[in-house]
Amino acid sequence: MNRILLVIVVVILMGSGIGGFIASLRAQVPAPAGNAENGKAVFLKAKCFSCHGTVGQGGPGGRLAPKPVAFPAFRTFVRQGKVNSPATNRNWAGMPPFSTKFISDAELADIYAYLTSIPEPPATASIPLLSQP
Amino acid sequence: MQDSKTSIDRRRFLKGATAGAAGFVAQNAFAETQAPATQGGTAGSSESAPTPTSPAANERPASDFMVDVFKSLGIEYAMAMPAGNFAGIIESVVHYGGNRNPEWLTCMNEESSVEMAIGYAKIEGKPALVCAHATVGLQHAAMGIYDAWCDRVPVYMMLGNTQDSAERNDPITWVHSANDPCSLVRDMTKWDDNPISMVGWADAAVRAYRIAMTPPYGPTAVVVDEHRHVSNVAATLRVPNFAMPAAPQGSIEAVREAAKLLVAAQNPLIITGAHARTPAGIALLVELAETLQAGVIDRKRRMNFPTRHPLNGGQAAQADVVLALEAGYVTGDARAARQRNAKFISISTNELFIKSNYGDQYRFAEIDLPITGDAEATLPTLIEEVKKLVTADRRRVFQERGAKIAEANRAAYERAKQEAALGWDANPISTARLSMELWNQIRNEDWSLVTGWVNWPLRLWNMDKHYQYIGRSGGEAIGYHLPASIGAALANRKHGRLTVAIQPDGDFMVANGALWTAAHHRIPLLIVMQNNRAYHQDFMDAQRIALVRNRGALETMAIGTEITNPNIDYAKLAQSMGVAAEGPISNPNDLGAAIRRGIQVVKRGEPYLIDAVTQPR
Numbered sequence: 001m002n003r004i005l006l007v008i009v010v011v012i013l014m015g016s017g018i019g020g021f022i023a024s025l026r027a028q029v030p031a032p033a034g035n036a037e038n039g040k041a042v043f044l045k046a047k048c049f050s051c052h053g054t055v056g057q058g059g060p061g062g063r064l065a066p067k068p069v070a071f072p073a074f075r076t077f078v079r080q081g082k083v084n085s086p087a088t089n090r091n092w093a094g095m096p097p098f099s100t101k102f103i104s105d106a107e108l109a110d111i112y113a114y115l116t117s118i119p120e121p122p123a124t125a126s127i128p129l130l131s132q133p
Numbered sequence: 134m135q136d137s138k139t140s141i142d143r144r145r146f147l148k149g150a151t152a153g154a155a156g157f158v159a160q161n162a163f164a165e166t167q168a169p170a171t172q173g174g175t176a177g178s179s180e181s182a183p184t185p186t187s188p189a190a191n192e193r194p195a196s197d198f199m200v201d202v203f204k205s206l207g208i209e210y211a212m213a214m215p216a217g218n219f220a221g222i223i224e225s226v227v228h229y230g231g232n233r234n235p236e237w238l239t240c241m242n243e244e245s246s247v248e249m250a251i252g253y254a255k256i257e258g259k260p261a262l263v264c265a266h267a268t269v270g271l272q273h274a275a276m277g278i279y280d281a282w283c284d285r286v287p288v289y290m291m292l293g294n295t296q297d298s299a300e301r302n303d304p305i306t307w308v309h310s311a312n313d314p315c316s317l318v319r320d321m322t323k324w325d326d327n328p329i330s331m332v333g334w335a336d337a338a339v340r341a342y343r344i345a346m347t348p349p350y351g352p353t354a355v356v357v358d359e360h361r362h363v364s365n366v367a368a369t370l371r372v373p374n375f376a377m378p379a380a381p382q383g384s385i386e387a388v389r390e391a392a393k394l395l396v397a398a399q400n401p402l403i404i405t406g407a408h409a410r411t412p413a414g415i416a417l418l419v420e421l422a423e424t425l426q427a428g429v430i431d432r433k434r435r436m437n438f439p440t441r442h443p444l445n446g447g448q449a450a451q452a453d454v455v456l457a458l459e460a461g462y463v464t465g466d467a468r469a470a471r472q473r474n475a476k477f478i479s480i481s482t483n484e485l486f487i488k489s490n491y492g493d494q495y496r497f498a499e500i501d502l503p504i505t506g507d508a509e510a511t512l513p514t515l516i517e518e519v520k521k522l523v524t525a526d527r528r529r530v531f532q533e534r535g536a537k538i539a540e541a542n543r544a545a546y547e548r549a550k551q552e553a554a555l556g557w558d559a560n561p562i563s564t565a566r567l568s569m570e571l572w573n574q575i576r577n578e579d580w581s582l583v584t585g586w587v588n589w590p591l592r593l594w595n596m597d598k599h600y601q602y603i604g605r606s607g608g609e610a611i612g613y614h615l616p617a618s619i620g621a622a623l624a625n626r627k628h629g630r631l632t633v634a635i636q637p638d639g640d641f642m643v644a645n646g647a648l649w650t651a652a653h654h655r656i657p658l659l660i661v662m663q664n665n666r667a668y669h670q671d672f673m674d675a676q677r678i679a680l681v682r683n684r685g686a687l688e689t690m691a692i693g694t695e696i697t698n699p700n701i702d703y704a705k706l707a708q709s710m711g712v713a714a715e716g717p718i719s720n721p722n723d724l725g726a727a728i729r730r731g732i733q734v735v736k737r738g739e740p741y742l743i744d745a746v747t748q749p750r
Contacts, residue, residue: 046687050673050749057556057563059750060673083681096680102687121554129569130550132576133595 031071031116032109039114042107046098056115061095065118074112078103182217183300185363192365195331196221198372199291199362200230202335205372206342208262208289210253210623211235212246214273216266218293218309218359223264235262238623238654241646243270245616247277247352248606249647251286252583252620255435255603258411260289260345261620267292267314267356275318276610281352282321283493284434284607285407285459285482287345288352291338296329296358315354320490323351329358331366339373347378348410348507349482380410383480383506385514391478391502392518394454396527398476400534401427402452406460407434408480408508412599415439417512418458424519426535427456433585434461434604439597441546443539454478457500458508467498478502480511493607549592561719561746564663565589567635570724571661574732575631583621584614584634587663587750600630611668612643615660619651622658622740631735632657638664638696638703645706651740652711659735660742661728662703664717665749667695703744716744 043049043056051061058064068074081097103111124130188194199222203211211226213219226237240246243265250261265274271292281288295301295310311317315325324344326337334355341353395401403422409415418438422429428447431438437458438445449455455470457463457479470477479500487494504511523531553565568589582590585605596602603621606613614636622632641662651658672694679685691697700717707714713734718724724745731741 047672047676047690050667050669050676053556053559053563053748053750054561055556055559057559057748058552059748063552063555081680083677094677096677097683098680099683101683102680121551121557124547124550124554127554127557129566129573130553132573 031112032105034106034109034111034113036110036113036117038107039110039112039117042103043111043114046103046111048111051095055118057121065115066120068112068115071109071112074115075108078108182220182306183360183363185221186365188365188368191368193368193370194221194225194229195364195366196225196362197229198331198366198370199334199338199357200225200235201372202338203235203262204230206289206339206375207259208235209257210238211262211264212238212240212249212253212620213264214240214243214246214266214270216264216270216293218266218295219264219291219357219362221363222291222293222357238650240616240650242644243274244277244612245644245647245650247274247281247288247290248613248616248644249620249623249650250288251277251281251284251607251613252603252617252622253624254286254288254350254620255617256581256583256600256621256624260287260342263288263290264357265290265292266309267294268309268311271314271317275321276608276612277616278318278352279321279491280606280608280610280613282491282607283609284604285349285351286607287350289342289345290352290354291357292354293359293362294327294356295360296327296356297360300360314356318352318354320488321352323353323486325354325356327356329361331361331370334361335370335373339375342375343378348380348510349486350410351486380507380510381482381485381505382514383504383511387502387504388511388514389518391456391480391504392515392522394476394478394502395425395427395456396519396522398427398452398454400448400451401425401454401456402447402449403427403429403456403458404432404449404460404463404466405429405437405458405508406432406462407437407604408458408460408512409435409437409599410507410509414509414512415597415599417509417516421512421516421519423535424516424523424531426531426538428538432460433591433602434607436596436599436602439595440591441595441597443542444535446542446545447538448541457481458512459483462495463500464496464498467500471499476501478504480504480506480508480515482507546592553589553593556748558721559748560721561665561748562721562724563748564635564750565593566721567661567663567724567745567747569593570721571633571635571728573725574728575633578631578732579629580631580633581621581625582633582635583618583625583658584636586614586637586640587635590635600625600628611637611640614640616644616647616650618658618660619647619656619740622651622656623654626657626738631659631732633659633661636660636662638662638666638701639668641703642696642701646710648707648712648740648742649710655738656740657735657738658740659728659731660707660740661731662716662742662744662747664703664744664746666697666700666746667691667749669694669749703742707742712740712742714742714744716742717746718744719746 052064053059056065078098081095083094246263250263253261294314301307328334328337337355341355345353422444429438453475455477467477477500556563564587572594581600618634625632676690679690704714704716727743734741
């Protein structure tokens with residue numbers, strides 16, 4: 001059994017690399033239960049929408065919904081951020097880190113629940129303004 | 134051929150002789166105590182304002198002569214906030230010139246005057262006249278001038294000043310005068326002059342126009358003396374001849390070398406920023422791109438290349454030869470090209486005229502083949518040299534290359550539509566939805582989009598005419614879009630084009646008096662607000678810094694950058710200035726009908742504003 005498991009692990013590592021393997025494990029980690037309604041309120045209060053739009057459609061910041069990234073990646077992105085500061089980059093830009101001082105773990109789960117609840121947009125073919133020449 | 138200042142000198146002599154020393158003291162005391170009450174607008178008036186005299190039989194008013202010069206240059210409009218020290222020009226334009234060519238437009242801020250002239254020039258391809266007070270008006274105008282300078286737009290300015298200190302007889306005139314007024318904007322103008330006589334002024338006026346219209350285009354300024362321009366001049370004073378300058382072209386040797394590199398390249402790429410000074414510039418680039426089957430990245434400081442052309446786009450990372458045409462900031466492109474051993478060619482007038490103080494020259498770009506010359510003027514020669522080198526074998530390779538680029542562009546267009554669908558029904562309205570609601574109702578019209586902040590139109594609209602897009606502000610500050618839109622709409626008016634603007638709210642509030650100008654002069658323009666209720670870029674910056682520093686509170690991060698509490702009612706603001714308006718509208722399903730109503734008003738020849746509350750971007 002251990003040998004079979006080892007073979008599976010080796011195959012996965014060869015196929016997707018160590019990073020991909022770890023990501024695949026993380027993706028299996030279920031997101032904590034959250035309240036989508038409160039998540040929307042926190043999303044707006046924290047002004048996440050200023051970069052990502054009120055329904056996570058993206059803007060100056062990346063698209064968050066529908067189908068947000070797995071929760072561990074989402075949490076890491078929010079908590080650590082990814083800022084290009086003037087010291088390391090000429091452009092001061094990127095995702096700022098939100099510590100628990102601003103968004104608690106429970107609120108983060110609520111935001112994630114909100115993003116997960118956002119439905120797929122209609123197909124472009126079904127939107128007359130996007131299907132005409 | 135000598136201008137006459139005798140009549141005004143006589144007036145001043147008689148005034149001084151009768152008033153005497155006691156009168157002089159009294160006059161100054163009056164001026165000091167009553168000065169604020171006599172001030173009007175930015176420019177104000179003064180106790181020492183000259184009084185014109187009737188011209189003798191062999192004379193004419195100097196400012197009438199000035200109007201003849203303006204007419205000889207084909208100037209259609211004069212844009213100005215009034216000021217006493219060029220009042221003679223206003224009077225002559227209206228009563229001598231018949232208020233046609235130029236027609237006088239009343240502006241409410243000198244920055245607006247210049248920004249309007251920028252919008253006008255970007256559509257019409259030539260300058261309007263801007264008049265401003267050389268001291269207090271020019272300081273307002275400076276930001277507009279900087280926009281024109283960075284954007285390489287011809288703006289033609291006359292600045293009123295009291296040159297002779299002996300003629301500054303009261304405190305207001307003293308603080309409203311300068312010895313060298315243009316020093317304030319010399320770092321951002323191509324040329325200026327401070328002539329004494331009207332003969333000198335006429336030479337300066339024609340020279341200033343020619344310099345403004347010689348690529349690289351740019352703003353020029355000539356000082357007009359308050360006293361001289363209301364004096365009389367010899368009736369025989371002659372208007373100097375003017376001929377439009379030919380644009381400088383790149384050297385033939387360098388162009389041939391560029392052609393060799395482009396034809397031999399596996400993956401040539403063309404980057405343009407503002408090469409299309411005229412409609413011909415678009416057609417020329419289409420011809421070059423199709424001959425080479427090369428992709429084109431249009432950075433759209435102007436409308437340079439059709440948005441739906443199969444070659445619109447390209448992969449910079451794969452390019453082995455890059456041709457930049459008046460592309461502006463190419464430092465990063467050139468550096469990346471060097472890193473992948475690609476050759477970088479530039480055709481630009483940028484180094485023909487450059488000043489050192491402001492950073493519009495950008496970081497030094499390491500270009501392998503810099504060709505100094507106007508790109509549009511050089512393109513015919515380059516196309517000819519490229520065609521000479523293209524063999525049947527190369528043409529086959531080119532066609533395969535072009536087919537791949539076209540396929541990639543089709544995919545990019547579909548991707549853009551899918552991205553536009555995200556947040557399609559969001560409230561407030563997504564900028565993609567706003568753009569497409571607008572496009573839906575103008576696409577079958579002869580339309581012109583005169584703002585450049587929202588980029589969805591560039592991704593999704595079918596643009597192929599030079600007036601369909603005019604870029605953003607050169608200086609990338611706010612306060613440009615509203616007056617520039619109005620100036621562009623003014624230029625479009627005689628062509629019967631439907632002019633539309635997607636107007637950012639922060640920019641709108643810098644100079645919203647321009648709306649009154651649009652209403653007063655019946656300039657047809659549909660303004661759809663992009664009202665995100667913030668100086669949004671600044672909000673993002675402030676929020677980012679607070680979060681990185683891990684201090685403050687969510688509620689305090691918007692201090693200083695949001696435009697809320699109260700929300701501004703843009704429709705009421707517009708209505709107060711005589712512009713029909715509606716809103717605020719935040720439900721996307723209500724926007725289409727509002728745009729339809731607005732277009733009906735605009736087609737009647739009037740401006741209309743829709744306050745659309747939008748997503749941040």
